[in-house]
Amino acid sequence: MSSFEHLHLEIPKSDKQRIVIIGGGFGGIQLVKTLQKSNFQIVLLDRHNYHTFQPLLYQVATAGLEPDSIAGALRQLFARHKDFYFRMARVTGIDSERKVIKTLVGELEYDLLVIANGSKTNYFGDKEMYNRTFPMKQIPQALDLRSHMLQNFEQTVLSKEDEEKDRLTNFVIVGGGPTGVEVAGALGELKKHVLPNDYPDIDFDIMKLHLVDAGPRLLAGMSEKSSAKAELYLKDFDVDVRLNTRLVSYDGRDVVLTDGTVIPAKTVIWAAGVTGNIMDGLPKESIGGGRIIVNEFNEVKGLQDVFALGDIAGMYTAQTPKGHPMVAPVAIQQATNLGKNLMRAQKGKSLKPFVYKDKGSMATIGRNRAVVDLPKFHFGGLFAWMVWMFIHLMSIVGFRNRLVILANWVWNYLTYDRGTRLIIRTFVRNKDYKPGDTL
């Protein structure tokens, strides 16, 4: 989209109070659902026209699923809501004095504002990493990685030099959180079961997977038992797990690690962390720790009628000095609580503070294996893997998506195959995303 002068972000005025929600992620859509029968006018803004089910993004990147099955068109999700308006618009800033949100297609007044625009890949300011590595936050990024990976194997077939073959088939994954671990597992499975059928000319012993994490264990947010199990599972896939290690430099050809290792690699997947998507115009006092500071009612510090929730919200309390983990359940629970509070406030009732109920966390590592942490119980293996599948299938939006994903999983499981190995997007090295997009 090039020029927007002719566009105007206008929503019909009504006698109801207008709540503007920025972001159609887990928090944003939960808030719309919670407010469905409320007495507000709801406006949802997102720069995409779809909600992304991020926990399965790594399966799009590794050719297990097509993007349509992990996304839900936002208009479709709320087609039956009354007094609901979706607008595709990229928010650029806020003017809290005038109670106005600024977007690329014009301004919009709010009575109440909820900032739920989540987090973006954190490159810690390193432009080289931003330019040369693959992030894993959005569907287009996952599709880029998939096409790049398949192109690398096509080039490996055409390559004669051993070092070049190594470079094309090596994968370095930076970050041992759930994304890094799940990508490594999925790549391990591709290497073991899928790719050798496609590329009989390639000796897949040369394909090496390296998982690098700065901390002392994988899945730092989970139990030590699960961390150890995940490491074991990955090593079964021949993944080279390097803890207490950082990436020193990467020039697009060779990765240099803090332990001095040099790995020739055309593919570096950057899953080292995320940081809040902070818009312009917020007062300084509202920002802290890379997030927007909120109280236990999700009210933004220093502003009136403005709320933040999910990854972007830093609710720094005695129990959560670093804020809550940046995961979907926090966003969903905050959205439910905030939605109810907004309806309570409208009726003059008192507000309830947010209390996070940690229902557990999980990660899968290839076929038949996962780790699950419940509050009082940790387990792994086949049963954990089945729990992982069931929970994800039930969490995804839309009956159609559930069916398509289940069908794909059954197919992939039974055939040791992947249905979606098309190189559709031409990979662009030194990508040129808009500033502030993901850097």
Added chain:
Amino acid sequence: MSSFEHLHLEIPKSDKQRIVIIGGGFGGIQLVKTLQKSNFQIVLLDRHNYHTFQPLLYQVATAGLEPDSIAGALRQLFARHKDFYFRMARVTGIDSERKVIKTLVGELEYDLLVIANGSKTNYFGDKEMYNRTFPMKQIPQALDLRSHMLQNFEQTVLSKEDEEKDRLTNFVIVGGGPTGVEVAGALGELKKHVLPNDYPDIDFDIMKLHLVDAGPRLLAGMSEKSSAKAELYLKDFDVDVRLNTRLVSYDGRDVVLTDGTVIPAKTVIWAAGVTGNIMDGLPKESIGGGRIIVNEFNEVKGLQDVFALGDIAGMYTAQTPKGHPMVAPVAIQQATNLGKNLMRAQKGKSLKPFVYKDKGSMATIGRNRAVVDLPKFHFGGLFAWMVWMFIHLMSIVGFRNRLVILANWVWNYLTYDRGTRLIIRTFVRNKDYKPGDTL
């Protein structure tokens, strides 16, 4: 893919004769299948890693199907073939003296060469049309059109001026062949059944579909009865069908037609024709009518051991003075005949000339309606539509694709919905394809 110096197109030498096949379209893959148990070494080259089932491309463009279901990964199709090599390579030319094919990743020697690289969109040399209109030949093009179309509706919601709204919601389709007619029907169905649910803010009476053809009737390759029926079906969808009309100019904003009509439109779909994908290095005498001239054994005029088949091949005989129609059945039948001839020749047997068996043609126009021409019988309506679906489903490669397409069709039919309305590709106006790519 930027630099290819390090890549080499090398295939292990064997004592068998090497057949190099350029293009994994309908003809190319049929030839590989026919030669499966032959005594040749087979090398298949394509610039994509997948075969495209082009007859359903319009459903990808109009959000009815995802690309994976109409494509087949070429490596996967022939995973069990022996002495078969696929290489992803863009062919640039031929040196018939040295019996060498030139590609972006190096040269390759052939004993026998089969040119089956099909046709490309014919802009009749008009750069403006090439830059500003949407072709419908390849999967990335169909995805571009889909994202563009959905972006237009998002912008319509944000637009205040009536002329701008018209421009965003008008579609001009140039060319009344099967592609143009089927796209028009699919858009008509979107307008009538699908889009109004998504965009309650838009009055869809403003969305106008215009189908322009230079000739006196639609579907010129079919019977007059079917042409008339197709026009009737389209008019039921309020499609403005303009025959004996050409596009005079298009500046990206307004279409001007030969009858003087000016249509404000941001979307012009170019389905006005195709022309052979002729590579460099062929002698002048081998080329005629935009195709490579072949005899009835598909041997290229003026060359030794070089064959051409399908869209690219002009078999100009007394019965077919303009060559055969550029459709899949011709390519498939020529490939079968050529494959058998190559095996016969190897055994010293005599060759059989190609005879086209026209089994009929068909086109679908939205829900429940199609036209079918069999050699001695023409029919339309619901039964034709069911025949159309059955034939297409049975023709597509791969059991998985068949299942996925059937499931999507049933879903779309029952719910009046489309599952895949994601704006994933940012539309680039004034596209900059490589020279010779599609112009």
